[in-house]
Amino acid sequence: MPHQPERHSIRRIVLPSGRSIEVVRFYLTDADVQGLHICPQCDSRLVQPVEWAQAPQGFWELVLQCPNCFWLDEGVFDQDQVDALEEKLDEGLADMLSDLGRVTLANMTEDIDRFVEALHADLILPEDF
Numbered sequence: 194m195p196h197q198p199e200r201h202s203i204r205r206i207v208l209p210s211g212r213s214i215e216v217v218r219f220y221l222t223d224a225d226v227q228g229l230h231i232c233p234q235c236d237s238r239l240v241q242p243v244e245w246a247q248a249p250q251g252f253w254e255l256v257l258q259c260p261n262c263f264w265l266d267e268g269v270f271d272q273d274q275v276d277a278l279e280e281k282l283d284e285g286l287a288d289m290l291s292d293l294g295r296v297t298l299a300n301m302t303e304d305i306d307r308f309v310e311a312l313h314a315d316l317i318l319p320e321d322f
């Protein structure tokens with residue numbers, strides 16, 4: 194949905210590479226704000242930084258990539274945007290660890306069930322240990 198920002202600010206910063214850029218920051222309503230973790234191409238919520246460097250005046254230069262459609266882009270973002278992305282990355286890591294725990298438990302349960310079946314069928318012998 195197209196939007197009309199109500200106002201914006203422009204700051205000129207010099208990157209570690211020596212390149213000078215203008216950072217235009219638009220002030221949008223909350224509904225318009227989309228986190229850096231959301232892919233603008235496929236709407237995946239798994240966008241992650243693949244390269245980053247601290248830039249002057251509290252900015253960060255990030256290369257972002259979507260693992261779903263391989264969208265790749267580079268940009269300069271302020272500390273609040275990077276903090277929000279880091280929070281989403283932490284949530285994603287917590288979700289993955291939780292899923293890993295559930296899969297590990299399911300696999301262990303299957304292993305134990307197979308071991309019990311083998312014991313009942315006298316397929317486990319002392320020389321197996």
Ligand SMILES: [Zn+2]
Pocket residue numbers: 232233234235236237259260261262263264
């Ligand atoms: Zn994508």
